[in-house]
Amino acid sequence: MAEPMELLCWGGDWDLPSVHTDSLIVLAYAKFSGAKLAVKSIDWTWRTITASVPQLHYEASTVTEPTQILNFLRKQRFNADYELTAKQGADTMAYIALLEEKLRPALLHTFWVDADNYANLTRPWFTSHSPFPLNFFVPGRQASLALSRILLTKAESPLLNITEVEGKIYSEAKECLNLLSHRLGNFHFFFGDTPTSLDAFVFGHIAPLIKAPLPSGQLQKHLNQLDNLCQFCNTILKNYFNASAEKRTDCSPTAIHDPVDANLQKLTQLVNKESNLIEKMDDNLRSSPQHRPHRH
Amino acid sequence: MSLAAEAFVSQIAAAEPWPEKATLYQPLKEDQILLSDSASSLAVQTFLRMCGLPVQVSCCANAEYMSPSGKVPFIHVGNQVVSELGPIVQFIKAKGHSLSDGLDDVQRAEMKAYMELVNNMLLTAELYIQWCDDYTATEISRPRYSSPYSWPLNHILAYQKQWEVRRKMNAIGWSGKNLEQVYEDVSQCCQALSQRLGTQPYFFNKQPTELDALVFGHLFTILTTQLTNDELAEKVKSYTNLLSFCHRIEQTYFKEHDRESQSGSSRHSKGSLP
Numbered sequence: 001m002a003e004p005m006e007l008l009c010w011g012g013d014w015d016l017p018s019v020h021t022d023s024l025i026v027l028a029y030a031k032f033s034g035a036k037l038a039v040k041s042i043d044w045t046w047r048t049i050t051a052s053v054p055q056l057h058y059e060a061s062t063v064t065e066p067t068q069i070l071n072f073l074r075k076q077r078f079n080a081d082y083e084l085t086a087k088q089g090a091d092t093m094a095y096i097a098l099l100e101e102k103l104r105p106a107l108l109h110t111f112w113v114d115a116d117n118y119a120n121l122t123r124p125w126f127t128s129h130s131p132f133p134l135n136f137f138v139p140g141r142q143a144s145l146a147l148s149r150i151l152l153t154k155a156e157s158p159l160l161n162i163t164e165v166e167g168k169i170y171s172e173a174k175e176c177l178n179l180l181s182h183r184l185g186n187f188h189f190f191f192g193d194t195p196t197s198l199d200a201f202v203f204g205h206i207a208p209l210i211k212a213p214l215p216s217g218q219l220q221k222h223l224n225q226l227d228n229l230c231q232f233c234n235t236i237l238k239n240y241f242n243a244s245a246e247k248r249t250d251c252s253p254t255a256i257h258d259p260v261d262a263n264l265q266k267l268t269q270l271v272n273k274e275s276n277l278i279e280k281m282d283d284n285l286r287s288s289p290q291h292r293p294h295r296h
Numbered sequence: 297m298s299l300a301a302e303a304f305v306s307q308i309a310a311a312e313p314w315p316e317k318a319t320l321y322q323p324l325k326e327d328q329i330l331l332s333d334s335a336s337s338l339a340v341q342t343f344l345r346m347c348g349l350p351v352q353v354s355c356c357a358n359a360e361y362m363s364p365s366g367k368v369p370f371i372h373v374g375n376q377v378v379s380e381l382g383p384i385v386q387f388i389k390a391k392g393h394s395l396s397d398g399l400d401d402v403q404r405a406e407m408k409a410y411m412e413l414v415n416n417m418l419l420t421a422e423l424y425i426q427w428c429d430d431y432t433a434t435e436i437s438r439p440r441y442s443s444p445y446s447w448p449l450n451h452i453l454a455y456q457k458q459w460e461v462r463r464k465m466n467a468i469g470w471s472g473k474n475l476e477q478v479y480e481d482v483s484q485c486c487q488a489l490s491q492r493l494g495t496q497p498y499f500f501n502k503q504p505t506e507l508d509a510l511v512f513g514h515l516f517t518i519l520t521t522q523l524t525n526d527e528l529a530e531k532v533k534s535y536t537n538l539l540s541f542c543h544r545i546e547q548t549y550f551k552e553h554d555r556e557s558q559s560g561s562s563r564h565s566k567g568s569l570p
Contacts, residue, residue, distance in 0.1 A: 065469070090488035094409035097416040145467075152467040179405035268401075 004038045005076075008055040011041040011129060014211040017241055019125065021107065023054040025066045025204030031240040032195045033078035043129040048138050066204070067096075070197055081196050088191050092198045095183070095190075098176060103205055105150045106173030106219055110209070112146035113162065116216040174222050174271050177206075181226040181264050188235060195236065207233050225267055312374050314391060318351045320344070321359045322369045327443045328357060330436075331521050332422040337369040339381055339513025344371075345549040346504050347393045357444035385506050395505045403500060407507045410492065410499070414507075417485040418514045420470060421478050425528065427461040429475055432524050483531045486515075490535040497544065504545070511538075512545045 007030070009023030017039075018024050030037045037056075042048055056063045056072060063072045074081070081089065111122050118139075126139040147162065154165050180202060189195045190202070206223060210233050214220050223229060322337040323329040329337070337353075344351050351371065356362065363370040363379045370379030378387045388394070396407060426437045441457055442450030465471045470478075489511060498504045499511070515538055519529050533539060 086491040087494070090491040091406065091409070093484065093488040094406065094413040094492075097413035098409040101412045101416055149467040152464045179401075179408060182401040183405045185402075 006057040007037045011043040021204045022066045026054045028203045029200035033080040035078035048130045102172045102176035105169045108146040112143045120215045318373045324355045335514040335517040339510045343509035421482045
């Protein structure tokens, strides 16, 4: 090609090439498919508020949105999904839909809506990476976009209150992570030994969650117990991004096989136990005089 | 529903058997119901038939407002009211009927992923076509949605619903798409479903699951509903194994029962499948 393709994205931190999920997806896919991208970070430029990130420039055209960019790269013959069967391609679409519906709301909530995380981590980071005077607007705008997205898609119309929705989105996200862990099993990547677009999407979603130093992260704690997903993330960072990522002590590479299944079962039980605990709480509620006693 | 309420409902649900007079509520079939609601309602009806649980379908103009979550359809069983396919599946599981018990963990993950694919792509595309495409909204959606009401309420409610749906499309990033791209998305979704189904009778080989009910609900409704043009139905028809899948489920679960409860005879419909 005459000139390389240029990608605009948010900058990196916490051992990651970028802190933004969508940018990470594109960066990971480019590495997997061997596309050479000139990565330009939009930090400290006016593009933090004007551009919709990530954005790919090539010759005269501009492409946004991870799915569109991946399609564009495939048309340029950078295809990481070449070896997939038709059924695996269909599975990819389905799992990406699962990620978008179940995991993304909880991720948005963890980073942008949870008061602790937003005030101590997200807002300072984005403020320090935006130029004056945009640093007053950029984080607030992203936060309100995140909140409205969660409420419009997950909150049912009578509720429209974030606290009611929180429990539901976190439990769905934990279930989603468990499902991904079941699907990954003991393999290095989701479809055998070479990474594909599904791996890029999963990496983009879970890497910030693993690496960011979140003050209050119940989802992060849950994810850290899923060893195979942590291992998956660290493998990609090590092999494709040459990051000297210190392996976190709770994701040791040696014992993958049996403890994976044991941990996973424990976690599935944990999520079930949560609902059981709530049922027990309700047992007390039911025996209170306000509720009619039920015949068994 | 919050987690506590859900757990509470399943406790109660487990205590009682399925009653004779369970009812499913949806908007008026002939005049009011729209494509997306009809698809969701058919999916729930199919699921209940697959479980062998009898239910009466009751059409009310205000079904959407009666529903606890604001979405149709919802079922009224004993003294509980549950809406939407996901919670209904869990409710029925608490009563001891489940279609997906035989699946192992990986298959269950796949099933949930495909159900999300249908919800994410097909349902969103249906909503887009109904409410964000000006021609369809003016000719079909707004008149139908507000048909039970008199002026000026019909205008207010129709525009309110349209505004709500457009806001949601905006939030998830679909407002930038044009109709062609939406049809293309539907086509890709059908292709994924078709490839997953292959030559099997159901998505998970011999036994139908809630995924089969959901896919049938959406595809059958798309095929038998007349919109402003036939392009959506054409996209689905180009996948022959999906067509035969719909025929098979219609034959197995709907033809055996009374003619009145046959789902094909809805408004604007061309009767059964071609």
